[in-house]
Amino acid sequence: MTMTTTSTSTTSVRKSGNRLGYRFNVVGILGLTVILSWALVAVFAPLIIPYPVGEIVDLDYFGPMSHDFWLGSDYLGRDMLSRILMGARYTVGISLAAVTIACFSGVVLGMIAAVAGGWLDTILSRFLDALNSIPSKLFGLVVVAAVGSSIPVLILTLSVIYIPGAYRFARALAVNINAMDFITVARIRGESTWYLIRSEILPNIVGPVLADLGIRFVFIVLLLSGLSFLGLGVQPPYADWGALVRENIGGLPFGAPAVMFPSLAIASLTISVNLLIDNLPQKIRDRA
């Protein structure tokens, strides 16, 4: 079995020019590993947390790192490790959902605008430009303050904020592809707009779009953490990483691990995503 897979993969590599040759460099692998571990943590958090997240288990508050509490305890004496592991669910989950919605709608709208052109393009572009002109933090604050904070509201708000950027990016790429002769050929073959964007344009912009998705994910993680820090994100007793920083900000003068580690978690995730997209395999990056 192993033999056959190896031989087929090598022949197909030779035949179709590195079809399966997704070669990463070390930095890219490092980034990917960190992201995957956080993803695993998010999925299996309830199984691996040593203490329930809401329970006060330490007699001390802002307790130091110890054998019982690896990352110390927070301002109420709750176990920090458990809270960070559970926080990954909110931070990674909400951001992932928001970035998926934002990039999917932005890229689809962008490609439609590029292919259709004319009044549709003008209306979409001006509308999304107008949306873009509202400062993202202010928009998030106003919406969450007005509607109240819940996870669906957070996801939708974050995705609406980042749709215009994804739209602009995809439209700029798609306009370039749209000017190529093979699009003209498909058009006068009588193909529909849907076929044009799905089969002719999307395969040619997927590399940059993936890179853009990574950057946008980082922005969303930071904005979500920012909102939570301001108290408008995930509501207690649950907390994402931003909320953890806010809760324990009082521990900062004592150098409590409770405020350091959520910050480190945010940093590790965002930096890893940046490392990964900067070091995507040549094969994906070349699809420009």
Add this chain to the structure above:
Amino acid sequence: MANLVEIRDLKVEATTDSGRRVEIIKGISLDIADGEIVALIGESGSGKTTIALTLMGYARPGCRISGGSVSVAGKNMVALGEKERARVRGTEIAYVPQSAAAAFNPAATIMDQVIEITRIHQLMSPDGARAKAVDLFRALSLPQPETIGTRYPHQVSGGQLQRLAAAMALIGDPKLVIFDEPTTALDVTTQIEVLRAFKSVMKAGGISGVYVSHDLAVVAQIADRIVVLKGGEMQETGTTDEILNDAKHPYTRELLDAFEPKPRGTAGPTEPAPAPLLKIDTLVAGYGPRQADGLPLVRAVKQVSLTVEKGRNLGIIGESGCGKSTLARAIAGILPAVDGSIHFEGRELGRSARERSREQLREMQIVFQYADTALNPAKSIEDILDRPLAFYHGMGSSARIARIDELLDMVRLPRNLRHRRPSELSGGQKQRVNFARALAAEPKLILCDEITSALDTVVAAAIIDLLKELQRELGLSYVFISHDLSTVQAICDEVVVMYAGEKVEQLASSELASGAKHPYSKLLFASVPKLDTGWLDGLDQRPELARAFSKAG
């Protein structure tokens, strides 16, 4: 006496993206005497430009001169340091690039750029340099030599800019000038003036030259000796007369054969067709906003009428900007015509492709000039050919696979090519795939928009042969658009000459040279270089006629 240039066993290496080393010049030895013009000829990738650049001690990024010596006027350019090389460039060896438009800085006046070399090398005072530049402008027969230097590059025509690039090269009194395809981007009528100017200046100054080109007929006019290259190796060398009349090497003969127009044999069965296949009546098309009279601002096609009979081919010929490609786009419905009508097999077609039925779109296909932009780089050849089969004919998947094999056979491509991507094919192969995609629709008419212009002569000749063969087998008709008279002659029964958006004349392909009545057609046909060394000198062409029809004067 030592020759001006002595190249001995020159080798140039290139490093590919995957880090592999490839030898692109494999041991070339070449001499150029004082005052001699040597042409390097070959198809793209033959290494002709690479060799020419080594004369300045330069190798393009990723390339490296890996062996041999290039001595120019006693200096070995390979061994010189970068500073010494810089001192030689412009004063002893000068370079005229292919695209003068890209070589000039659009933000500075022409005069400043022409005399820049004298300033860098401190050869003479700025006033002296300007006076010398004006003399050169005069020698290159540029209009208004005293004032043309004060203009900016966009204010002169392409042919004039190319001559100004030559003036820039000549101002430092070089011993050797390298011309890198200087007339390839020009129209034939402009090309003549430029060639004439180059030739007279070079002869008057006794300057040696290296003329890089793929066009044997152009080279025949200007070169004393021709070196035929292929794949980085010298195939044959000899005086121009020897090469043209007594070529020994099979590759040289192939090049010569590809040039000779093979007149289209018996013009297909002339059965009395009830209605012409395609009939265009007073078609008007253009760009820009509509004006008060309902016509667009720029009318690229003005009131053109023509007909294509079934099984016959119509050529459309004219210079760049004459509206021939716009005409093809209007016929195909890519750019909807604003006035006039298009009838296909007796039925009127919608002006825009959107208004046409799928069946109407299927029966008329178009093949574009640039083979690489017409193929989706993200798809395999199989997927590209698969789509029209599924779209137009609704074939099942096994029928499609079999049909793709047939199509690849038809265009003479190996079947195992189907899994490759367009970037893994050569230019000629890509154009064959484009053609196969058009054939997949089983059309009655194929619009060929300059399909051979971006290809090498030998490759283009093979494509033309393929087109003829397919026509015999499938009973197709072609509308063949080109600026190249010999390819049009090779495939078409009738030829339409276009000038400034209008149809000037329609002639049978056999009587092109003799039967032309309109002065523009005469000028155009007379401007096509012939494989004859005396053609340019013996050409009796009234310059005022050429000027009357050249766009920017």
